[in-house]
Each structure stands twice: as structure tokens, then as C-alpha cells.
Amino acid sequence: MNILIAQKDQLPIIHQLAHIIWPPTFKEILSPQQIDYMLHMMYSPESLLKQLENGHHFIIAEQDGKYSGYASYEFNYKNELKTKIHKIYVLPETQGQGIGKTLIDYIENESIKKEMGLLTLNVNRYNKAVGFYEKTGFKTTGVEDIDIGNGFLMEDFIMEKPVSKTN
Numbered sequence: 001m002n003i004l005i006a007q008k009d010q011l012p013i014i015h016q017l018a019h020i021i022w023p024p025t026f027k028e029i030l031s032p033q034q035i036d037y038m039l040h041m042m043y044s045p046e047s048l049l050k051q052l053e054n055g056h057h058f059i060i061a062e063q064d065g066k067y068s069g070y071a072s073y074e075f076n077y078k079n080e081l082k083t084k085i086h087k088i089y090v091l092p093e094t095q096g097q098g099i100g101k102t103l104i105d106y107i108e109n110e111s112i113k114k115e116m117g118l119l120t121l122n123v124n125r126y127n128k129a130v131g132f133y134e135k136t137g138f139k140t141t142g143v144e145d146i147d148i149g150n151g152f153l154m155e156d157f158i159m160e161k162p163v164s165k166t167n
């Protein structure tokens with residue numbers, strides 16, 4: 001599997017993958033209206049470009065010419081020595097094959113190079129991805145409800161993993 005660093009021209013790939021992965025991921029957790037609202041907020045072409053320009057790094061997993069997942073992350077999150085993982089998503093048909101772990105490992109290695117001490121992320125409290133994060137060494141360190149407008153709420157856990165050179 002290859003990891004591609006996405007630039008502006010590759011943002012449409014992320015947009016497309018998100019629109020395939022989000023509905024099955026969140027159909028039992030969020031209303032269709034909230035899924036549409038969040039996809040627009042986080043994945044419209046304008047929003048993705050703004051994230052890239054504001055220092056979010058985007059990576060894409062590619063296998064045999066097919067794109068199977070993506071992640072985004074930001075160093076020095078809130079001016080601390082932390083990497084915030086903003087997004088990590090793998091196509092349903094390729095989940096469970098090690099792609100998510102490979103994306104986390106990549107971000108962890110880049111974080112070591114940048115001397116970040118911690119990976120941090122938010123995950124919906126009802127998302128089974130919590131199990132994946134626990135498996136890859138994250139621990140729940142907080143609970144956060146975030147009002148994202150239009151009457152919608154994100155009901156999250158904060159999960160963190162110390163960055164370690166031995167992983």
C-alpha cells in the first residue's frame with residue numbers, strides 16, 4: 001500500500017471518498033440531515049482548501065491504482081506539542097486489512113520527526129472506531145459535546161496516544 005501526500009489537486013479524491021464512507025459509518029448514529037450538514041461543513045471544496053491552507057496535512061492510501069482511505073492531521077495543535085488527527089476514514093470494503101493502522105503509523109512517524117509528544121483526536125462516543133483506537137494504543141482522556149450549529153451536536157470522546165519512538 002502506498003501513502004500519497006495530497007495537495008490541492010487531490011482534494012477532490014478526499015471529497016469523493018468521504019461521500020462514500022460517511023453514510024454507512026454514521027447511519028445508525030446521526031440523522032441523514034446531520035450527515036449532510038457535516039459533510040458540507042468539513043468536505044466542501046472550499047472547506048477542504050481552507051483546511052489545507054491552514055496547515056492540515058492530507059494523506060491518501062492507494063493500492064493497485066485505487067484509493068482506499070484518507071487521513072488528515074495538524075502539528076502543533078493549539079500551539080502545543082501535539083498532533084491532532086482530524087480525519088481517518090477507510091472504504092467499507094477495505095476495512096480490517098490494516099489500512100487504518102498504516103495511516104496512524106505514518107502520522108505517528110511524522111509526529112516523531114516534528115517532535116510532537118502526543119496524538120489527539122475526537123471520535124463520536126457511539127462510533128465503533130473507538131475499538132480501533134484502543135487497539136492502536138489510544139486512551140479516552142475526555143468527553144466533549146460540541147455545538148456545530150443548526151441544532152446539531154457532536155457527542156465525542158477525546159482520545160490520546162503518547163508518541164513513542166519504539167512503535
Ligand SMILES: CC(C)(COP(=O)(O)OP(=O)(O)OC[C@H]1O[C@@H](n2cnc3c(N)ncnc32)[C@H](O)[C@@H]1OP(=O)(O)O)[C@@H](O)C(=O)NCCC(=O)NCCS
Nearest residue numbers: 088089090095096097098099100101123128129131132135
Ligand atoms: C476506524 C477505521 C479507520 C479503522 O481502519 P481499518 O483499516 O478498518 O483498521 P485496521 O485493519 O488497520 O485495524 C487495526 C487493528 O484494529 C482492530 N480494529 C479495527 N476496527 C476495530 C473495531 N471497530 N473495534 C476493535 N478493533 C478494531 C483490527 O482488528 C486490527 O487489529 P489487529 O492488529 O489485531 O489485527 C476504519 O474501520 C473506518 O474507516 N471506519 C469508518 C470510518 C470511521 O469511523 N472513522 C473514524 C472517525 S473518528
